[in-house]
Structures are given as C-alpha cells and as structure tokens.
Amino acid sequence: MRSLNFSAGPAQLPLPVLEQLRDELLDWRGTGASVAELSHRGKPFMALAEEIEADARRLLAVPDSHAILFLSGGATTQQALIPMNLCAAGETADYLVTGHWSKVAIKQASAVCAVHTVASAEDDGFLRLPEKSQWTHTKGAAYFHVTGNETIHGVELFNLPEATQAPLVVDLSSNIASRPTDFSKIGLAYAGAQKNLGPSGITLTIVSRELLAREGMQRPDIFKFASHAAQGSMLNTPPTLNWYILGLCIRWMLGEGGTAAFEARNLAKSSLLYATIDQSAGFYTNSVAADCRSRMNIPFVLHDAALDAVFLEESERAGMIGLKGHKALGGMRASLYNAIALKDIEALCAFMRDFQMRHG
Amino acid sequence: MRSLNFSAGPAQLPLPVLEQLRDELLDWRGTGASVAELSHRGKPFMALAEEIEADARRLLAVPDSHAILFLSGGATTQQALIPMNLCAAGETADYLVTGHWSKVAIKQASAVCAVHTVASAEDDGFLRLPEKSQWTHTKGAAYFHVTGNETIHGVELFNLPEATQAPLVVDLSSNIASRPTDFSKIGLAYAGAQKNLGPSGITLTIVSRELLAREGMQRPDIFKFASHAAQGSMLNTPPTLNWYILGLCIRWMLGEGGTAAFEARNLAKSSLLYATIDQSAGFYTNSVAADCRSRMNIPFVLHDAALDAVFLEESERAGMIGLKGHKALGGMRASLYNAIALKDIEALCAFMRDFQMRHG
Numbered sequence: 001m002r003s004l005n006f007s008a009g010p011a012q013l014p015l016p017v018l019e020q021l022r023d024e025l026l027d028w029r030g031t032g033a034s035v036a037e038l039s040h041r042g043k044p045f046m047a048l049a050e051e052i053e054a055d056a057r058r059l060l061a062v063p064d065s066h067a068i069l070f071l072s073g074g075a076t077t078q079q080a081l082i083p084m085n086l087c088a089a090g091e092t093a094d095y096l097v098t099g100h101w102s103k104v105a106i107k108q109a110s111a112v113c114a115v116h117t118v119a120s121a122e123d124d125g126f127l128r129l130p131e132k133s134q135w136t137h138t139k140g141a142a143y144f145h146v147t148g149n150e151t152i153h154g155v156e157l158f159n160l161p162e163a164t165q166a167p168l169v170v171d172l173s174s175n176i177a178s179r180p181t182d183f184s185k186i187g188l189a190y191a192g193a194q195k196n197l198g199p200s201g202i203t204l205t206i207v208s209r210e211l212l213a214r215e216g217m218q219r220p221d222i223f224k225f226a227s228h229a230a231q232g233s234m235l236n237t238p239p240t241l242n243w244y245i246l247g248l249c250i251r252w253m254l255g256e257g258g259t260a261a262f263e264a265r266n267l268a269k270s271s272l273l274y275a276t277i278d279q280s281a282g283f284y285t286n287s288v289a290a291d292c293r294s295r296m297n298i299p300f301v302l303h304d305a306a307l308d309a310v311f312l313e314e315s316e317r318a319g320m321i322g323l324k325g326h327k328a329l330g331g332m333r334a335s336l337y338n339a340i341a342l343k344d345i346e347a348l349c350a351f352m353r354d355f356q357m358r359h360g
Numbered sequence: 361m362r363s364l365n366f367s368a369g370p371a372q373l374p375l376p377v378l379e380q381l382r383d384e385l386l387d388w389r390g391t392g393a394s395v396a397e398l399s400h401r402g403k404p405f406m407a408l409a410e411e412i413e414a415d416a417r418r419l420l421a422v423p424d425s426h427a428i429l430f431l432s433g434g435a436t437t438q439q440a441l442i443p444m445n446l447c448a449a450g451e452t453a454d455y456l457v458t459g460h461w462s463k464v465a466i467k468q469a470s471a472v473c474a475v476h477t478v479a480s481a482e483d484d485g486f487l488r489l490p491e492k493s494q495w496t497h498t499k500g501a502a503y504f505h506v507t508g509n510e511t512i513h514g515v516e517l518f519n520l521p522e523a524t525q526a527p528l529v530v531d532l533s534s535n536i537a538s539r540p541t542d543f544s545k546i547g548l549a550y551a552g553a554q555k556n557l558g559p560s561g562i563t564l565t566i567v568s569r570e571l572l573a574r575e576g577m578q579r580p581d582i583f584k585f586a587s588h589a590a591q592g593s594m595l596n597t598p599p600t601l602n603w604y605i606l607g608l609c610i611r612w613m614l615g616e617g618g619t620a621a622f623e624a625r626n627l628a629k630s631s632l633l634y635a636t637i638d639q640s641a642g643f644y645t646n647s648v649a650a651d652c653r654s655r656m657n658i659p660f661v662l663h664d665a666a667l668d669a670v671f672l673e674e675s676e677r678a679g680m681i682g683l684k685g686h687k688a689l690g691g692m693r694a695s696l697y698n699a700i701a702l703k704d705i706e707a708l709c710a711f712m713r714d715f716q717m718r719h720g
Contacts, residue, residue: 003392007399010600015386018394022385025378032363032679034378036559038607039367039682072561075430076596080580108580194597199396201432201561201599220440220468236436237554239561239599240370245396319392322399 004344006334007322008151008297009174009195016338017248035245036241040234049232052247058083059250059258062183062206069205069225070233070243075101075173078190078203079108082169085225086188087113087142094118094141094166096181098157098292098330099126099150101171109145112217116141126153128289134279141166143187143211149175149296152326154254154286154333156294160185167211176204177253178338179263187211195296196338198246201239260337269336269345270295283356301331307359308332318351356358364704366694367682368511368556368657369534374699377608396601400594409592412607419610419618420536422566428563429585430593430603435461435533438550438563439468442529445576445585446548447473447502447566454478454501454526458517458652459486459510460688469505472577473686476501486513488649501526503547503571509535509656511555512686514646514693516654520545527571535656536564537613538698539623547571556698558606561599613698622698629696629705630655636709643716661691667719668692671684678711 005012016170027358028035031044038045050072051264056068064166071078083093093113095106097120106115110132116138119130132206137144144166151174160168160182165235167187176191183189188207212226221235228235253262277284277300286300302308311332325331334348365372388395391404394581398405409430416428431438443453453473455466457480466475476498479490497504504526512535520528520542527547535549543549548567554560565585572586581587581595588595613622634653637644637660646653646660662668671692675683685691694708 001392002386005393005397007397007402009597010397010399012397013394018385022382025382025385026362026375031681032361032657033365033681034373037365037367037370037372039370040560042367042682072434072599074597076582077432081584108582111578111580192597199599199601200400200597201602218471220471222436222440222468237369237434237552237560239432239559239602241601241605242561242599245601321393322402323392358507 001319004320004347005322006320006336006340006348008135008326008333008335009192009337010200011322011335011337012339013198013245014249014252017252018247019246020248026243031234035244039238041238045240048244049234052222052243052250055254056204056249059100059254060183060206061180061259065210066183066206066208067212067229069207070230070238070246071203071228072201072204072239072245074192074200074203075171075190076104076248077110079105079171080112080207081223081225082145082188082190083109083113083142084219084223086169086211086214087217088215089217090114091142092116092138092140094138094144096135096144096146096161097122098129098147099153099155100151101152101173102147105145105147105171113142121155126150126155127287129155129157137164137166143167143169145169145171146196147171149173149294151284151297151335152299152328154288154294154297154299155292156296157292165170165206175294177259177262178266178296180259192248193242193246195335198249199242202242202246266295266336266338269340270298272342272345272349273298273334273336280352280356283360284352290360296337297333299325299329299331299333305330310359311355314355315351320348320351364707365682366700366708367695368686368693368695369552369697371682371695371697372699373558373605374609377605377612380608381465381547381605387520395604400598400600405600408604408607409594412603412610415610415614416564416609418445419656420543420566421540421619425570426543426566427572427589429567429588430598430606431563431565431588432523432561432599434552434554434563435531435550436464436468437464438565440472440530441583441585442505442548442550443469443473443502444527444579444583446571446574447577448575449577450474451502452476452498452500454498454504456490456495456504456506456521457482458489458507459513461510461512461514461533462507465505465507465531473502478504481515481595484687486510486515487647489517489652497524497526502528505529505531507531509533509654511657511695512659512688514648514654514657514659515652515697516656517652527568535654537619537622538626540619553602553606553609553681554636555695558609559602560565562602564604578617613686624690625702626655626696629700630658630703632702632705632709633658633694633696636712640716641713643720644712655691656697657695659685659689659691659693665690670719671715674715675711680708
C-alpha cells in the first residue's frame with residue numbers, strides 16, 4: 001500500500017508518473033531500452049529534451065527572454081554558481097535573509113563575492129518577514145537574492161520584491177510551480193526538482209538572456225550558465241533519467257490544469273491544515289505570521305514535546321510518513337507539495353484531531 | 361523486445377537491475393514509497409547509503425585510507441573541482457594527454473590553475489600512448505592526471521604510471537570496475553556512473569584522506585570534497601534514485617563474481633570484436649596500437665564511408681543500437697561495458713561478418 005508521504009524532499013511523486021515510469025522501464029517508446037540507457041545525443045532523447053523544454057515553458061509561462069537550463073546537482077550548487085556567473089570581481093551581491101536557506105545561499109556566495117545582507121528576520125526567530133522599511137540595498141549590487149520559500153521555517157514570500165536596479169534572483173526550490181510566477185520580473189530563478197517537480201539530482205535554472213551575457217568571474221567552462229544554454233543543457237552528459245521523470249511530472253501538472261489549478265489546491269490544502277492547528281486550542285502550534293505562512297511546508301509543535309515520539313509512531317502506523325520536523329526546529333513538519341492531494345491533508349487533519357482527543 | 365545497446369553512455373543497464381527497480385517502484389522495502397520519494401535523512405535511505413558504501417568498497421577493493429564520495433553531476437564537474445581542491449594558488453598540475461577527454465580535463469582545470477602537459481599523443485592521432493621516455497614532469501606538481509580510458513579514441517591505459525612525487529589522479533569514467541584496480545597507488549579517481557555502474561547523474565570520487573586534508577583554493581563549501589566526506593555525501597540533497605540504481609548495479613556485479621570476473625569477460629568480449637575487425641581484410645579497421653586498445657570502447661571504420669548509413673540502418677533493424685561513432689571520428693563505435701554479455705558481442709560480430717559478405 002502507498003504511504004501518505006509528507007517528506008520535505010525528496011518528496012512524494014504523482015502516482016501516474018511512477019506508474020508510467022514503471023511500465024516503460026524496460027522499453028521506452030519502442031527503443032528496446034530504458035530511457036536511462038539511451039545516449040543523450042541520440043534522436044529519441046534529443047526529441048524528449050525538446051518536448052520537456054516546451055512543456056516547462058508552457059507550465060511556468062517562461063517568456064522567450066529567458067532560457068531554461070536543466071542542470072545536474074541541487075540548489076546549493078546553483079548558490080555557488082550564481083555569484084560566479086553574475087558578479088564581476090569586486091562586486092557585491094545583496095541577500096534578504098528569511099530563514100535557514102537564505103543563510104546557506106550566503107554561505108556559498110561569500111566564498112566568491114562580497115555579500116551584503118539587505119535585512120534579516122533572524123532576531124524574530126524567522127517567524128515573520130523582515131520589515132520592508134528597514135531593508136538597505138547596495139548601490140550597484142550585482143543582483144538581489146531572495147528565498148521564495150523557507151522549507152525549514154515555513155516562511156513564504158508571496159509577493160516578490162519589485163526589482164531594484166539589481167536584477168532579482170530567486171530560490172524557488174520549494175515553491176516552483178506551486179502557483180503562477182511572473183518570470184518577466186525575475187533575472188534568475190532556480191529550483192531543485194525534488195519537491196514540486198520530480199526526483200532529486202536535477203535543477204531548473206531559469207535565467208534571462210541579458211544575465212546570461214554577463215562575463216562573470218574566471219571559472220571552468222562547466223560552471224558557465226551560458227555554455228550550458230548554448231548546448232541545450234547537454235554541455236556534458238546530463239542526468240537523463242531525472243530529466244525524464246521531471247518531464248513526466250510537468251506533463252502531469254499540465255494535464256491537471258497547470259499552476260493556477262495547483263495554486264487553488266495548495267491554498268485549500270494549507271488553509272485546512274493551518275485551521276486544524278489554529279483550532280486545536282494550543283495542542284498544536286505554528287507561530288509564523290499570517291501573511292507569510294508557507295503553503296508548502298508547515299512546521300508545527302505539539303504542546304508537550306514528550307508526545308512527539310508517540311505522534312510519529314502513531315502517524316506512521318496510520319500510513320503517514322515524513323512528518324518529523326527538521327532538527328533545527330524539532331516538532332513536526334508537513335510538506336504539501338503538488339503531488340499531495342486535498343484528501344491526503346484531510347486524512348492528516350483527521351488523524352491530528354483524533355490524536356488530540358486521545359492525548360489532549 | 362530489449363535492444364542490444366552498444367551506447368557509449370548513458371549505456372545498457374543489467375536487466376536484473378531494471379527489473380528490480382521496476383518491481384520496487386511503488387513500494388520500496390515496505391515504506392509505501394518509491395526510493396526516489398524518501399528523505400535522504402530518514403533511516404531507510406541512510407541505511408541504504410551505508411550498504412552501498414560497503415558494497416562499493418568491497419567491489420572495488422578500496423582501502424580504508426581512501427574515502428568514497430557519491431556526488432551529483434558528471435566527470436566534467438569533477439575535472440573542475442579537482443584543481444580547486446588539490447592545488448593551492450600558484451601551483452601547477454601535470455596532465456598526460458591520450459585523447460579527447462584528457463583535453464577536456466585540461467580545459468576545465470586551466471581556468472583555475474597552471475597546467476603542464478607531460479606528453480601528448482595528439483600528433484599520432486591518439487592511436488598510441490605518448491612515448492614514456494619523452495614525458496616531462498613538473499617538479500612539485502600538485503598532482504599528475506591521467507585518463508584511464510579514452511571513450512572516443514578507444515585508448516586504454518592498462519598500467520597506471522608509477523606515482524612520481526605528485527599523487528596520481530585518474531579519470532576512470534569509462535573503465536571503473538571493468539577490472540581490478542589498485543587504489544592504494546591512486547590519490548584520487550573519479551567516474552561518472554553511466555558507463556559501467558549505473559545511470560547518469562551520479563559520480564564516484566575515490567580520494568585518499570591525505571589529499572582530502574589539502575587546503576586547496578578559496579571556494580564555496582559545496583565544492584569541497586572534505587565537506588562532502590564529512591557528511592557522508594549528504595552535504596546537500598543527493599541524487600537518491602541514481603545512488604540507489606548505482607547500488608543495485610554494484611550488488612549485481614558482486615553477485616556475478618566481482619571485478620576479476622568482469623575482467624575476464626571484458627577481455628573475451630573485446631578480443632572477439634578486435635579479431636572480427638582485424639580478420640575482415642580491411643573491410644573494418646581499428647588503428648589503435650595493440651598495447652592500448654580499449655576493452656571498453658572500440659571505434660572502427662568501414663572501408664567505404666558510403667556504407668555507414670546502411671550499416672547503422674541494418675544493425676538497428678537487427679535490434680542493435682548505439683553503434684554510431686562519435687562525430688569527432690565518424691564511423692562506428694561499440695561500447696562493451698560490464699552490462700554487455702559475451703553473447704551480445706557474438707551477435708554483433710555475426711552481424712558484422714554477414715554485413716561484410718553482403719556488402720564486401
């Protein structure tokens with residue numbers, strides 16, 4: 001039996017995607033081989049890559065002004081590559097700090113460029129966004145980096161900042177394709193696939209051709225976004241199986257109505273879970289400010305931490321996995337990515353109410 | 361029906377591996393989820409990673425003096441990271457040039473360190489190894505890089521050079537696990553999995569702990585081998601599905617008798633194909649010197665290039681794919697990695713003899 005999987009990533013995949021993958025695993029499209037066994041330079045895979053690019057562009061409404069790169073590795077690698085590609089030597093990059101992942105982005109960047117913190121919500125325990133009146137920008141910053149959704153702290157940036165003179169760079173790892181995004185206002189966005197769009201091991205980087213033309217720093221060719229773009233993301237052997245599964249997920253999302261349909265679902269799912277938490281009379285708590293409560297990752301604590309192990313054990317027995325909170329915060333966390341259905345959240349909330357009745 | 365797949369990589373996977381992957385795709389080890397859907401920090405995947413590390417260490421006979429890293433991306437990324445990790449600013453790295461991939465390694469490295477070419481076989485069309493008496497080494501070089509097997513030119517280095525004062529760095533991308541290797545003589549070896557060991561998107565880097573302790577250059581944490589080693593290759597979200605399939609391939613190889621058994625098979629397979637080529641009275645030609653003819657990748661040309669398209673069309677009709685040569689050399693290329701059986705090569709040779717009779 002399939003579990004209800006609330007893992008923060010790698011995360012649940014849509015069942016039709018897994019079934020198609022399974023059914024095609026010995027013979028894909030009549031090639032007599034798994035898609036994982038085919039040359040990326042051969043016609044079947046080249047055609048697939050083109051299809052996926054077109055589907056991704058349609059799903060995400062990416063304008064022609066932007067390239068879509070399909071890169072190996074995860075978001076952390078992108079966090080190292082972004083300053084190498086967008087900063088010239090001596091330039092400064094601006095970062096808004098809204099949680100753990102903003103800090104990881106700064107950690108990677110500060111090895112190669114000067115970093116300025118525009119504002120940080122750390123003193124508030126990352127329970128709210130930094131007060132906008134207190135943001136300070138660097139004049140002439142190479143770019144302005146924000147984290148679209150903080151997976152650990154459960155803080156989401158629903159309104160991207162207006163571009164300053166510096167182009168906006170956005171980590172969309174945990175909320176890409178969860179709702180419509182206006183990419184024309186973004187210089188570069190990146191997202192590991194393993195939350196809303198597929199398995200780990202492949203990352204989407206959506207970058208304006210204007211930024212691609214930047215010289216950046218001296219670096220190996222394999223670290224140049226422009227070289228990957230010029231070769232259709234086949235500068236070297238790409239992660240073909242991951243790319244294929246990503247493509248299946250994108251097509252599944254298109255068939256389900258696209259990002260607008262998923263926004264409605266994700267709003268319904270997260271509203272239901274927040275309501276269950278808020279109406280528990282303090283048995284469950286989520287302290288994030290209402291205007292930035294994430295629709296993707298909902299951390300919550302039980303009123304008595306001694307119940308944590310019981311909650312995890314009982315939920316697992318009820319067929320629910322991946323609810324253990326990140327070690328930085330403890331407690332629980334439910335991740336509600338695109339492959340999670342409203343009925344899965346209904347089941348989780350019913351379990352939570354039942355658990356409260358029995359242990360409250 | 362399954363094709364006979366002679367692709368240079370991504371390449372054929374063992375059928376039992378694909379079947380197991382297929383059968384476990386909706387529910388792996390009773391978790392109610394695909395292995396691709398599980399958190400890499402959860403117990404089931406952590407246990408799997410430990411099993412694979414132990415299996416890889418056993419299969420490849422890696423001594424305790426060396427760490428095994430499972431990294432995302434391919435060999436080209438390693439070619440950029442190696443000088444960043446092993447060279448201090450201003451140091452020189454030595455490279456032996458035996459074909460296309462040696463040159464790619466130099467291209468990546470020379471963006472970050474000084475590179476010295478120990479010797480090159482380019483003037484000989486890469487048909488033989490550079491004459492050893494003419495090798496020149498840099499005194500105090502940070503390392504000495506060689507390419508274990510040249511996938512495009514079909515040139516294999518069967519005897520690794522004795523270490524000079526500089527530790528040996530070896531690209532084993534296309535011949536790892538094809539025969540026993542003495543890792544105690546190697547400072548660092550790296551190999552994308554997509555030829556002998558699994559799907560693309562994951563790379564094995566086997567590195568001595570002595571080299572791990574080198575300071576290297578200023579670089580982002582995600583580019584530090586030592587950081588990956590300290591975190592058991594889970595510094596960030598790893599490519600879990602690829603890691604799992606790699607593990608299945610390693611276990612399959614252990615069950616088949618390990619690297620010694622595969623050396624015998626690969627010797628038999630390649631000898632048969634070279635004999636078929638050499639006994640074709642010039643209908644088929646491979647011009648690589650006998651002492652470095654690759655057991656993994658065998659490029660050959662037909663005496664009349666006008667027959668190339670016919671050969672490809674007829675072989676494909678006979679259920680054989682991936683025989684088109686690399687564009688740099690034209691002609692044909694058969695890759696004979698571990699998942700290819702002797703009977704597959706017998707079938708290929710029978711086809712080639714038949715083709716010659718009909719078109720000779």
